[in-house]
Amino acid sequence: MDGLDEYGQPLNIEYNKRRNQKKALSTLKGFLEGITANQELNELELLFLWGWTQENLEYGGDFVDIFEEINHISKLRMINSEDKQNLLQLILDCIEFGKEFDDLDSRVNRFIGFLRGVIIDGNLDLAEFETLVRKLDETSDFLAEFPINIIHGEVRKILSDGIITKNELNDLLILLEKITGNEFDRTGSIENTSLILFDDPIDYELEGKKVCFTGKFLLGTREEMKQVAIKRGMIIHNKPSKETNLLVIGSLNSRDWIQISVGRKIQDAYKLIEKGYPILITSETRWAKKVAENNQ
Structure with missing residues (x-):
């Protein structure tokens, strides 16, 4: 009988592959929703999407289609608005017609993917914020779950006075970067190596604790x-x-x-x-x- 590793994850290879594929597809769908929240695509978003889809080509389907389209665009001497529009339409089609999972874990994965997509370029504009508000309204069954509850609380504060300021959006961007570990716009690295949201000072002696x-x-x-x-x-x-x-x-x-x-x-x-x-x-x-x- 297959057991768990030291991190509580199943050792069964096929089970892990199916689970990882499901997670990757759910996260991809959310990420695509995030980067298209303002109906635009910039160079940084394209670069991250190219690297991420390349990492996940083994899962086929949408990953391959998007990777090949970006690869095609990257070989052109100049990327024009028509090229970007074609890619944007492909992404929107993947969102609308791509495989979807309705279990709670998959929906959480999709939401986290959405957050990464929204802030991958190190910016949070009003259109992206409004999409985030709508997404939170659609996730009422896990709003109380950490860390979604923190995000929901901050969004409610921003909306409380009916005025959305640039400073409020910047503060929310910083919070989302900490939660998702997203520093791609600064480091160029797809992977995250730390959880900077959690860094309480230890203000007591260790003995007996x-x-x-x-x-x-x-x-x-x-x-x-x-x-x-x-x-x-x-x-x-x-x-x-x-x-x-x-x-x-x-x-x-x-x-x-x-x-x-x-x-x-x-x-x-x-x-x-x-x-x-x-x-x-x-x-x-x-x-x-x-x-x-x-x-x-």
């Missing part, structure tokens, strides 16, 4: 992180609970953190925080600095 680790760590395996904590008199929790003091997140996490076990533990911790339990959620970097302080 209860700690939980999640994700992949730059400094070693999760088991090695636990041993470091134990040597400093800490108590290990395998998952967040009412008694947990600290959740430490590894640095080497993919842009899909929300859909995997890393995200589940963060969600669990966040729900406890909302109920008043004082759990800190912090980064591997801040954890390492605190450990170094204790060594002095």
